[in-house]
Amino acid sequence: MTVNGANVANTRSDTGNERQWRLDPRPMGDGLLELSCAGRWCMDQDLPAAGMIVSELDNTLRLSFDTAQLSAWDTGFLAFLRALFVLCAERGISIEQDGLPNGIRHLLAMAAAVPEQKAAKRSNARQNLFFQVGAATVAFFRGAPEMLHFLGEITLSFGRLLRGRARFRLSDLWWEIEEVGPRALVIVSVISFLVGLILAYLGADQLRLVGAQIFIADLVAIGMVREVGALMTGIIIAGRTGAAFAAQLGTMQVNEEIDAFKTLGISPVDFLVLPRMLALMLMVPLLTLYAGFVGMLAGLLVSVAIFDIGMFEYYTETLRALELKHFLVGLSKGSVYGGMVAYAGCLRGMQCGRSAESVGEAATSAVVTGILLITISASLMTIIFYRLGI
Amino acid sequence: MNSAPHIEIRDLTMAYGEFVIQRDLNFVVNKGDIFVIMGGNGCGKTTLMRALIGLQRPTRGTVYYGGEDFWGVEPQEQERLKRRLGIMFQGGALWSSLTLAENVALPLKEYTALAPRRIGEIVSFKLALVGLAGFEEFYPAELSGGMKKRAGLARAMALDPDILVIDEPSSGLDPLTARRLDDLILELRDSLDTTIVVITHELASILGIGTNSVFLDTETHTMINTGNPKEAVVSGDLRVRHFLTRGEL
Ligand SMILES: Nc1ncnc2c1ncn2[C@@H]1O[C@H](COP(=O)(O)OP(=O)(O)O)[C@@H](O)[C@H]1O
Ligand SMILES: [Mg+2]
Numbered sequence: 151m152t153v154n155g156a157n158v159a160n161t162r163s164d165t166g167n168e169r170q171w172r173l174d175p176r177p178m179g180d181g182l183l184e185l186s187c188a189g190r191w192c193m194d195q196d197l198p199a200a201g202m203i204v205s206e207l208d209n210t211l212r213l214s215f216d217t218a219q220l221s222a223w224d225t226g227f228l229a230f231l232r233a234l235f236v237l238c239a240e241r242g243i244s245i246e247q248d249g250l251p252n253g254i255r256h257l258l259a260m261a262a263a264v265p266e267q268k269a270a271k272r273s274n275a276r277q278n279l280f281f282q283v284g285a286a287t288v289a290f291f292r293g294a295p296e297m298l299h300f301l302g303e304i305t306l307s308f309g310r311l312l313r314g315r316a317r318f319r320l321s322d323l324w325w326e327i328e329e330v331g332p333r334a335l336v337i338v339s340v341i342s343f344l345v346g347l348i349l350a351y352l353g354a355d356q357l358r359l360v361g362a363q364i365f366i367a368d369l370v371a372i373g374m375v376r377e378v379g380a381l382m383t384g385i386i387i388a389g390r391t392g393a394a395f396a397a398q399l400g401t402m403q404v405n406e407e408i409d410a411f412k413t414l415g416i417s418p419v420d421f422l423v424l425p426r427m428l429a430l431m432l433m434v435p436l437l438t439l440y441a442g443f444v445g446m447l448a449g450l451l452v453s454v455a456i457f458d459i460g461m462f463e464y465y466t467e468t469l470r471a472l473e474l475k476h477f478l479v480g481l482s483k484g485s486v487y488g489g490m491v492a493y494a495g496c497l498r499g500m501q502c503g504r505s506a507e508s509v510g511e512a513a514t515s516a517v518v519t520g521i522l523l524i525t526i527s528a529s530l531m532t533i534i535f536y537r538l539g540i
Numbered sequence: 541m542n543s544a545p546h547i548e549i550r551d552l553t554m555a556y557g558e559f560v561i562q563r564d565l566n567f568v569v570n571k572g573d574i575f576v577i578m579g580g581n582g583c584g585k586t587t588l589m590r591a592l593i594g595l596q597r598p599t600r601g602t603v604y605y606g607g608e609d610f611w612g613v614e615p616q617e618q619e620r621l622k623r624r625l626g627i628m629f630q631g632g633a634l635w636s637s638l639t640l641a642e643n644v645a646l647p648l649k650e651y652t653a654l655a656p657r658r659i660g661e662i663v664s665f666k667l668a669l670v671g672l673a674g675f676e677e678f679y680p681a682e683l684s685g686g687m688k689k690r691a692g693l694a695r696a697m698a699l700d701p702d703i704l705v706i707d708e709p710s711s712g713l714d715p716l717t718a719r720r721l722d723d724l725i726l727e728l729r730d731s732l733d734t735t736i737v738v739i740t741h742e743l744a745s746i747l748g749i750g751t752n753s754v755f756l757d758t759e760t761h762t763m764i765n766t767g768n769p770k771e772a773v774v775s776g777d778l779r780v781r782h783f784l785t786r787g788e789l
Binding site (some may be wrong): 247317322401402405406407410411412413415416454 | 590593594595622623626629630631632633634635636637645646650666695747
């Protein structure tokens with residue numbers, strides 16, 4: 151039997167025979183199989199799989215080669231031979247390489263010289279759904295102590311800060327403050343304006359039914375200052391800054407920069423996490439206030455332009471509605487959300503592995519964790535403030 | 541002074557999860573040694589280093605510094621022992637938000653009471669030692685890989701540590717710079733009495749400056765040779781001779 155490259159469907163038939171591979175297994179008796187490889191064995195054409203002569207190997211004890219007609223070869227041929235050798239090894243067939251060109255023999259020897267590190271190979275067999283869910287659950291609960299541990303470290307670090315013993319560079323703090331404050335203004339403005347607009351529209355539409363449109367002002371003012379301003383700012387900062395924190399610290403982890411801090415006995419939490427926590431806990435409340443004002447501005451615009459409420463009327467109604475406690479609630483929520491985002495970002499950054507890939511995972515996970523923590527603390531705080539009657 | 545060995549590694553086994561990297565390592569580093577840790581790529585040299593310098597708890601066994609069990613003592617004691625070490629990481633591990641001068645200066649600021657100007661002078665000197673004079677105000681991102689390594693070495697030397705641990709100093713350096721670095725290491729040992737633990741594949745360095753060594757084998761996951769590399773090359777284990785002669789033997 152001669153297998154020929156021309157038989158392969160996508161090989162052009164007008165090329166000469168030297169342009170294609172030819173494979174011809176010749177049984178020589180006594181269990182010896184001579185494999186004649188001829189023509190061109192290069193990767194720019196469709197090369198055969200070693201498996202195609204597997205049936206010939208059944209009664210074979212020894213395999214030899216005839217490459218007298220081989221006109222050209224490259225790694226494609228080497229890969230074919232390597233796969234073939236594996237098949238032979240499985241069947242206990244001995245291989246006589248004399249018939250192969252010298253270069254091929256050397257390259258194959260080099261490829262075989264370093265044995266494959268079995269333990270290093272990861273099994274990526276897919277597990278069934280139940281297994282995956284179980285593994286994810288276990289991983290989540292294993293992660294909980296680590297999260298608490300990190301929280302403890304941050305607390306200790308704050309303790310050192312209060313005693314004036316924490317070590318970080320003030321310029322880092324300023325840089326972070328600038329990064330989360332002024333540079334976040336544009337996106338916070340846009341989102342708060344739109345949210346204020348939506349609130350006013352929704353509210354006005356309902357309040358018109360009972361002829362109480364003027365209460366749009368109350369709705370927008372209290373809603374924005376107390377809840378929505380902080381929530382929107384928290385979510386924006388989680389996506390913008392939390393992810394950035396995780397990526398920064400993650401990259402430092404990859405570059406062994408964090409290790410370098412540890413070996414010097416400098417706490418990476420003091421040096422890296424503390425300024426970031428402080429920056430967010432200081433700046434997010436301010437951004438929250440700002441978001442509240444922008445939202446009220448949007449409410450005013452909608453009321454005056456569309457629902458025919460006087461500007462002065464809206465203004466006095468807003469003043470009447472807003473009490474100090476609403477500001478305090480909004481500010482404290484902003485501070486907590488800021489802390490949560492910074493915590494999530496720094497936690498994921500510090501947990502980052504040692505590859506570029508894990509930096510990406512850390513950033514993603516920081517955003518998810520940040521938003522999750524914001525949601526949880528928002529619910530808790532709403533309940534607490536309700537109970538306290540604030 | 542006590543008579544305990546300077547550094548002693550006893551029964552050390554390191555693993556990532558189930559995957560044992562190296563097992564049952566036992567060797568001693570004496571004061572004034574230039575101790576070479578050698579072995580093929582990925583055999584666990586960096587992992588061993590991480591166990592030595594306190595970044596990764598070994599699965600079994602421990603490291604003694606002057607007779608004190610590093611992994612057996614309280615964290616504060618560990619900090620004190622770590623203070624004796626200067627470490628250069630494989631990729632330099634420079635802090636990317638600081639300039640070279642600030643990188644080298646940070647340990648000095650933390651642990652000395654020197655005036656800022658003295659620190660500045662020391663920093664310049666250290667950078668000059670590694671051939672980076674004039675690069676004080678550069679940020680790590682503005683340097684080549686070899687320069688980062690040398691800057692990392694300057695930072696490791698900042699406090700004139702008792703023990704200098706260096707991970708692959710000369711890979712990626714041109715031959716002349718690598719040679720200069722070897723001379724620098726010899727000089728540090730001779731003039732500052734520094735004990736040097738160096739991870740390297742560079743044959744010229746191993747044979748040129750190494751006074752003692754351990755060879756970690758990739759296949760058996762343990763050490764197969766210790767002693768002076770110059771002797772190992774003639775009378776050591778066959779695999780080590782193979783390694784040290786680039787497979788000629
Ligand atoms: N964080 C890690 N998790 C799992 N395996 C690792 C990790 N770091 C290194 N390894 C594995 O440990 C082995 C030794 O790595 P390393 O100590 O860096 O080698 P080298 O001797 O080149 O410095 C390698 O096989 C590597 O794949
Ligand atoms: Mg290494």
